[in-house]
Amino acid sequence: MPVVKIDKKYLNSLIKVKLDDEHLKDQISKLGLEVEELSKDHVDIELSAARPDLLSPVGIARALRYFMHKSSKFHYGLDGKTPEMSISVSESVNKVRPYIAGAVVKGVKLDDVSLAQLMSFSDKFCDTFGRRRKKIAIGIHDLESIRSKELSYSLSKDRKFRALNYSKEESFSHLLKTNKKGIDYGESIENGLSGYPVLEDSEGVLALIPIINSERTKVTKATKSLFVDVTGNSEYAVEKSMAMLSAMFSDMGAKVYPVASVYKDSKKINPAMESRYISIELDMIYNSLGVRFDYRAAISLANKMGYEAAAVGKKIRFSVPEYRIDVINEQDIIEDMAVAYGYDYIQPVGLPNYNPGSLESTTTRNRSVEELMAGMGFMQEMNSYLSSEPVNYGNMGIKQPKGEAVTVSNSVNASISMIRTWLLPSLMNNLSKSQHERMPHRLFELDMAFRVASGKVSEHYHLAAVISDPKANLNDIKAVIEELMYANRIKYTVSKSTHGSFIEGRCGEIKVGGKSIGFFGELHPEVLSSFSIDEPVSAFEIDMEELGIY
């Protein structure tokens, strides 16, 4: 989850209440956020993925003010009704990035700190909620450098423009290949690209969307008015994000005016600042939290989380603030009530036991087999399920049967490409790491092995054991199988077999009821050498699901 570094002085100026360090940290953590570090000048906060409105210092300050009952402004409107500007949206963007919303913001006061925090918020928001700008991207321009009231948003052919912080003009294609943001975010528009999404005024390109703005409309400390755009592939997310930005600029002391987006068949005015209402019965809150509130307490807790609330019949009606993109339904509000109340104050309440507990039959079976193996002097090993073709097959002297293994396509580790199909390679690795330990080495593992057959995965418990000492031979391991079978009263037969991992003539197949369930034998010297094992090894492995013990 993202961590934001916030200038403490700036945050305090937004909260407008004097808080000492301890108090600040305490309030932030009560909101459900984590203070990573608190220094003289900065507070580093680990943010929640769930609340994009808390990605900015402005949003955090707003939430803290509610939490301390210092704010009772629950609604955000606009400062004008008629659109100040309009964006005509060409159908050509439909396949790439169909939606755009704009807003005009006047009377902003920016300094080095607030400008940096604004830009860093925008990046964090587009990276997280905006899914690396694929879903949402924000553009912020100096309004006074825009030459016309009518803008256009369309797909353009490759052209040149002077991008932000560039001294000369570069082509769109060049920027996508060489600019850091072009490289990082280019893929969000490159899919089947037949042109470049561009926002323009009468003079030319304002932005290559969602990559980079123009140098002409660069925002600086001196900027007084802004043009803000939000683009994306979900109309809902675009409009909600715009509403959230609008509330943020209002809280920064600026005035926000609407902009029209003119599509082929419709016209949308943004920011759309309409409150949603969700009503919840008090009983439902009690039945979720186990804490009973009366109307007054419930309303006060709601206010603490920034909801305006009122009692309506048996219900509480919550007004969901415009910037709370994350609230889907009443379940989200109930969580906020729990946060406002404080998890520490929820008293644990026990539940009755109506049904008896039970273990799976594989658990009880495995426990008895483990006891038996330990009783025969075998130490239990636990190994990773993840493996690779060389370990699972090559080192064991066998060819990989086509399509047998569950394989993965995107491992970040060269040593992982599949899940193991058997346990013996893992135990050989254990022996290899035991070379300097006192003999004898008797090891077993009872755990899962995975195979694919006709498009389905079988996940079976296997039992494998190895004996390594200067005199280890086939009969030592056969004696173990004999005891395992006798203790479980299982009749089995063995027949001569060949297996790439074992010495020819020293390998047997184990059958129960005529069905092959495993094998045993003396490991081939080539296999021992590929694991750097210096002493002879005998081993067996059986498929527990075929064994018939329950």
Added chain:
Amino acid sequence: MHNYEIRILHLLEKAGSADLAELEERSKLGRDQVLWALNGLFGKGFVKLNYNERSKAALTAEGKAYAEKGLPESRLLRRISDSGVKTDSLRSNEERIGLQWLMKKRLASVDNGMVKISSAGISALKNEFPEEQLLKRISGGRHGSVNPSEKELLDSLKKRGLVDIEGVRELEKAEITEDGIRASKSSDEGKDEIGNLDREMLAKMSWKGKRFSEYDLSAKVERNYAAKKHILKQTIDRIKDIYLSMGFQEISGPAVEPAFWVFDSLFMPQDHPARDKQDSFMVNNPKELEIADKEYVRQIKEAHEKSWRYSWDIDKARQSVLRTHTTSVSSRFIHQAVTRILANEDENLKLPIKMFSIGRLFRNENIDYRHLADFYQHDGIIIGKDLTMANLFDTLINIYAKLGIGLKFKPAYFPFVEPGAEFYGYSDVTDEWVELGGSGIMRSEVTGIARNRISVLAWGAGIERVLLMSKRNGIKSIAELYNNGIGFARETKVL
């Protein structure tokens, strides 16, 4: 003189001198007893002891890692060989260690913010570093013996904390002195004393009327290694028994799943960052897996499209993945249980139903000697009417109390629960609260039924971490528990 001392002294009087193996064999005493007797005789001035001294080296965890992948400085040297690298780009701990050593060994220098290779560095590149050769030999060697000529190199590895060196003194030969010969002649071993009792003595009762020679109870003996269950398996079994005692029924489910059960059914939108290919292993054989319940698929599609406003894609849900949490098992079960409850609402099923599962999960992360890509999780669910956060906290507090761990809860976000809570346990190893797992009340979008009819409490938490919470267990990292030689298992504590 003790009987053993007399016996050894007599042997030496005959032989003049002998090594340990000879004395063991002829005296019929154990090695520890012979050594004890020789020490006593040495103290009295009756024997001279000649020792053979050597060093025995063993790799530390860091040493093992370097033996496998090479020293940080040699890896760094290979990287800078052509063009040099910027010092700012060297951020990781290992890169910084590497740079320090390159400077120290004068194999590279820093100039104008760039690390540049020196002429000594270029020639060092031609061969494996001598330290690496030694590390490999120690790691491959059976006893880790080291030649005296390598002492200096070995000391430098020890200073870097890559090897532990133990001086070993072995007795080569014991020789009798003049005083010893005199003492031997004038002493007589108690002829009537019995050493090892045997079958013949018992049968003939020849032990009657004789004295049993005494053992030295302080003699050092070697441990009799026990074969045992793995410490992690012991922990898993303990947790299963705790659930059992609290009326939970054990369930399990597949590790290879269609993304549907791991993500979609748990209300994670298809563009959710946790589904990013970087975090999850994508399976390419079999590439897709079927989702049997068409009606439930329809419900989930509708919930996603209504709440997240996007077009839900069944193909993305069929993609097979290695589960990134065992909550997929809970999710399958909740769906089955809710269907069953709805089918006979005449209270045949007694609520609450309590379930748990324990299994492996997989994360596509870089592995090293501290980090693994698969480990265990336990997952619990309670299905009932009007289940509250107060019930959830009570259940978790009880489970962990039986493991000796106190809990506290904090608000947290998981897409499939609301309200959500993380729980933390107090670790006496780090003296701080450590995150153990996540919990909450399942969203109705997951259960497919309104919360005022059926509610579901759910949680999931790592298992290995339980072992890391207390100093007594002596476990330092999760990865330490897996892929070990027999030595690790012999050294683990039993729970």
